[in-house]
Amino acid sequence: MPLKFERRSNKKWQLYAAPVFAVLMTVATGFALFWALGLEPMATLYQFLIAPLLTFQNVTELGVKGAPLALIATGLAIGFRANVWNIGAEGQLTLGAIAAGGVALAFWNESAWWILPLMIAASIVGGMVWASIPAFLKTRFGVNEILTSLMLTYVAMLILQMLVFGPWKDPDGFNYPQTRLFSEAELLPIIIEGTRLHIGAPVALFVALIAWFLMKRTVIGFQIAVVGDAPQAARFAGFNARQMTWLAFLIGGGAAGMAGAFEAAGPIGQLVPVLTPGYGFTAIIVAFLGRLNPLGIVVAALLMALTYIGGENAQITAGLPQPAVGVFQGLLLFYLLAADGLLQFRIRLVAPVTRSGAVS
Numbered sequence: 001m002p003l004k005f006e007r008r009s010n011k012k013w014q015l016y017a018a019p020v021f022a023v024l025m026t027v028a029t030g031f032a033l034f035w036a037l038g039l040e041p042m043a044t045l046y047q048f049l050i051a052p053l054l055t056f057q058n059v060t061e062l063g064v065k066g067a068p069l070a071l072i073a074t075g076l077a078i079g080f081r082a083n084v085w086n087i088g089a090e091g092q093l094t095l096g097a098i099a100a101g102g103v104a105l106a107f108w109n110e111s112a113w114w115i116l117p118l119m120i121a122a123s124i125v126g127g128m129v130w131a132s133i134p135a136f137l138k139t140r141f142g143v144n145e146i147l148t149s150l151m152l153t154y155v156a157m158l159i160l161q162m163l164v165f166g167p168w169k170d171p172d173g174f175n176y177p178q179t180r181l182f183s184e185a186e187l188l189p190i191i192i193e194g195t196r197l198h199i200g201a202p203v204a205l206f207v208a209l210i211a212w213f214l215m216k217r218t219v220i221g222f223q224i225a226v227v228g229d230a231p232q233a234a235r236f237a238g239f240n241a242r243q244m245t246w247l248a249f250l251i252g253g254g255a256a257g258m259a260g261a262f263e264a265a266g267p268i269g270q271l272v273p274v275l276t277p278g279y280g281f282t283a284i285i286v287a288f289l290g291r292l293n294p295l296g297i298v299v300a301a302l303l304m305a306l307t308y309i310g311g312e313n314a315q316i317t318a319g320l321p322q323p324a325v326g327v328f329q330g331l332l333l334f335y336l337l338a339a340d341g342l343l344q345f346r347i348r349l350v351a352p353v354t355r356s357g358a359v360s
Contacts, residue, residue, distance in 0.1 A: 006346045014343055019289050022335035029331050033324065044318045048310035060192055062305045063201035064267060068259035070204045070301035072283035074211045075255025077292040079248035081215065083228040086249055088134065088149030089256040090280025091156035092127040096257025097264040098160055099126030101179060101271040104186040105168060111185045119186060120261050127257020128250045130156060135249035139242045153280070161273050168271065179271040188266045200262035207255065211294040256280060277308065285333040304329065
């Protein structure tokens, strides 16, 4: 029998209950997954979700890993609200890190105060430049931004590898593919001594607050929401969809580029062939888990950071395979999208109609 999708009228509490449902279903499925892998499910879930919160060092690591996720997801959420699907944040992060690293290497071993701000500015510009390519192709030729932004990610990764294997390789690095370690003035200040928690964490929170104000309290935020939710009404009101597309890409690219600088000048301290475990892609999950709300995104980023820390912990203590961590994160997005779909549409079986018009 054919299926018919009927749109539902949702209550506001249901929209915020969907992420909770997704998290609970992910934990339940993770229990079954760990059992199927021959592990002790409760012990593995404990190491995955609870144990990382029991030490102060690991709690501060939530800020280290959550900051780039929150930054990227906040920028992407603005684009998603405008119905602009920037999937290439990982590439924009990479270009931002390359730009910041270029500045760091150009002024290597100098101690001027302005080097780090210049690195951050260069990273934002680098991310914006990379994001402007799919924006131009979208607005000028109507090319699908999902494909172009995604493919440019791999181009950016190849550029990074070319540099660290070639002209930017550390001459004193025993032939390892990496740049020189950044000097002291080129590293993000640590805000809690004895930990890796750097100034990027409060900056990410501040950016989320600015983004919240932009979306909720400004005309530009209203235009972004109308262009995404009601394109025909936006055209009737005279809102420029092309300008909104450019704005969404530039904000998303700039935020991702800044996250790249935070990684290069933060935990890593140099450029290496692989900068992140896929923060640019994981941030898509974070954006939707946070309901495209910058404040919700901060909470979602901390939750996703917990899965990274807990995944590493479970690999060491419980023997969890590394790919299972990615499966766990993917399940979270799957259940969130499924919950959203069932909230928006009611699925009903429809009896087929015969040629004579009678219902069979």
